[in-house]
Amino acid sequence: MVSLALDSAALAETYDRVSDRQFNHGKLLIEDLQVSPGERVLDVGCGTGRLGAHVAELVGPSGEVVGVDPLPLRVALANKRGSSFRAAVGRAEDLSQFADGSFDVVFLNSVLHWLPEKLGPLREARRVLQRGGRLGISSAARERPHEVERVLEHVLSSLGLSGTAEASGSTPHKVTSDELTSLLVQAGFPQPRLQIRTFTDHFTDTEDVLAFNLASSFGNFLSNFAPADAERVRAALEAELERRRTPEGIRLQRHLIFAVARADG
Numbered sequence: 001m002v003s004l005a006l007d008s009a010a011l012a013e014t015y016d017r018v019s020d021r022q023f024n025h026g027k028l029l030i031e032d033l034q035v036s037p038g039e040r041v042l043d044v045g046c047g048t049g050r051l052g053a054h055v056a057e058l059v060g061p062s063g064e065v066v067g068v069d070p071l072p073l074r075v076a077l078a079n080k081r082g083s084s085f086r087a088a089v090g091r092a093e094d095l096s097q098f099a100d101g102s103f104d105v106v107f108l109n110s111v112l113h114w115l116p117e118k119l120g121p122l123r124e125a126r127r128v129l130q131r132g133g134r135l136g137i138s139s140a141a142r143e144r145p146h147e148v149e150r151v152l153e154h155v156l157s158s159l160g161l162s163g164t165a166e167a168s169g170s171t172p173h174k175v176t177s178d179e180l181t182s183l184l185v186q187a188g189f190p191q192p193r194l195q196i197r198t199f200t201d202h203f204t205d206t207e208d209v210l211a212f213n214l215a216s217s218f219g220n221f222l223s224n225f226a227p228a229d230a231e232r233v234r235a236a237l238e239a240e241l242e243r244r245r246t247p248e249g250i251r252l253q254r255h256l257i258f259a260v261a262r263a264d265g
């Protein structure tokens with residue numbers, strides 16, 4: 001069960017500092033969406049607003065970019081960026097603060113895999129988009145989990161803690177590409193285009209891996225373990241991660257579904 005109550009000022013600030021990975025793949029998603037000057041854009045699950053601020057530059061003064069996120073500490077950081085991007089506390093499941101057809105583009109960058117239910121949020125995205133408007137999603141792929149999740153699964157199994165990984169905060173609500181295609185069609189996006197892209201990351205050490213995952217999961221990563229078990233997991237994880245050390249650092253791959261679709265109408 002993902003909790004939205006584990007975030008802290010320190011985690012929000014860390015996320016803003018270490019989220020180059022989400023920012024960089026987010027820029028690819030925005031390129032896929034071909035966002036242009038003058039467009040109205042909604043960033044669902046905007047976090048600390050780095051990508052939203054980038055999109056605000058692309059749409060320029062004649063356009064508008066707004067964001068929603070359920071974590072008030074991250075929304076506060078987003079609104080301190082000194083950008084025209086504006087964020088409000090809100091959830092993908094309920095976009096009622098926005099009228100029907102109010103956006104040209106809606107995107108969710110590294111957000112869908114945190115949502116326990118997807119059809120409601122995708123229908124909300126369809127509702128707030130104008131006809132022919134574009135939806136962009138980047139999301140962890142259930143058919144190809146991030147390498148860190150495979151490592152964690154192996155570690156938990158070796159410690160006799162199997163079955164707890166789903167609850168430990170590693171993007172527990174992933175869907176497959178086929179499931180996402182079907183959800184998009186049901187939500188009013190008839191011809192979605194999907195592809196999986198692979199990214200290779202390098203981390204300085206285990207602390208770096210843990211800090212990235214903890215901040216990215218707003219405190220959920222490994223949060224369900226008792227302190228003694230958490231320490232065992234951490235030590236075993238370190239041994240496994242060190243086996244992946246290269247001259248550039250600990251090398252781990254992430255695989256993400258990129259989906260782009262047009263609203264029907």
Ligand SMILES: C[S@@+](CC[C@H](N)C(=O)[O-])C[C@H]1O[C@@H](n2cnc3c(N)ncnc32)[C@H](O)[C@@H]1O
Pocket residue numbers: 019022023026044045046047048049050051068069070071074090091092093108109110111114115216217218
């Ligand atoms: C990994 S962060 C991505 C943040 C941002 N999109 C980025 O690219 O940096 C995941 C975000 O999903 C948000 N989130 C979690 N549950 C959500 C929900 N029900 N509706 C909208 N956003 C949600 C979290 O608060 C968090 O900011």
